[in-house]
Amino acid sequence: MVLRRNHYDAAFEEFLRTSRAPYVAVDEKRRALVQDSSIKSLDFIVYAKQGPNLLIDVKGRTEIFPDQSQKRRWENWATIEDIRGLKQWQQLFGEGFLSGFVFAYQLPSDSFSNNLETLFAYKESLYAFYLVTINEYCLKMRPRSRSWQTVFLHQQDFHEMRQPVDALIQS
Numbered sequence: 001m002v003l004r005r006n007h008y009d010a011a012f013e014e015f016l017r018t019s020r021a022p023y024v025a026v027d028e029k030r031r032a033l034v035q036d037s038s039i040k041s042l043d044f045i046v047y048a049k050q051g052p053n054l055l056i057d058v059k060g061r062t063e064i065f066p067d068q069s070q071k072r073r074w075e076n077w078a079t080i081e082d083i084r085g086l087k088q089w090q091q092l093f094g095e096g097f098l099s100g101f102v103f104a105y106q107l108p109s110d111s112f113s114n115n116l117e118t119l120f121a122y123k124e125s126l127y128a129f130y131l132v133t134i135n136e137y138c139l140k141m142r143p144r145s146r147s148w149q150t151v152f153l154h155q156q157d158f159h160e161m162r163q164p165v166d167a168l169i170q171s
Helices: 007-019 080-093 134-140 155-161 165-169
Strands: 023-025 032-034 037-039 044-046 053-062 097-107 120-122 125-133 142-145 150-152
Touching: 007 023, 007 044, 007 053, 007 097, 007 120, 007 125, 007 165, 037 080, 053 080, 080 097, 080 134, 080 150, 097 134, 125 134, 125 155, 125 165, 134 155
Parallel strands: 053 097
Antiparallel strands: 023 044, 032 037, 044 053, 097 125, 120 125, 142 150
């Protein structure tokens, strides 16, 4: 277990441990070197029982909604560097591996999503974990901020692409 300061990464790692999913936690302190350049580190290599193994970059987010009467909004932005890194890792690992983002949402205790989502409790907080593969993300991503070099998915696209992580690693 790698010591993690980010509670989203720590919660996801505990989720993997509790699920008894075989995984490798990547030490993010050092970037990997390939030829003459470095690649942004991924967070986890998760070995699936069936289907492709997963190369995961965890993106911690908070569920956002102005009030309970309006539709919730799931933040799902990433940086261009995140995209490049996951594509490179997928190419390096080759067949049998699939890169993707796990969007780890910390849900407020009064969230109406607490009745709708598959949740994981970690240190008195509730989390929902969703995977979007890098290939799918790239198909529909839109620029969010040119100066910050970030992209995002429209809510409809995100809702259609996201997959609960527990269904992927336990199947």
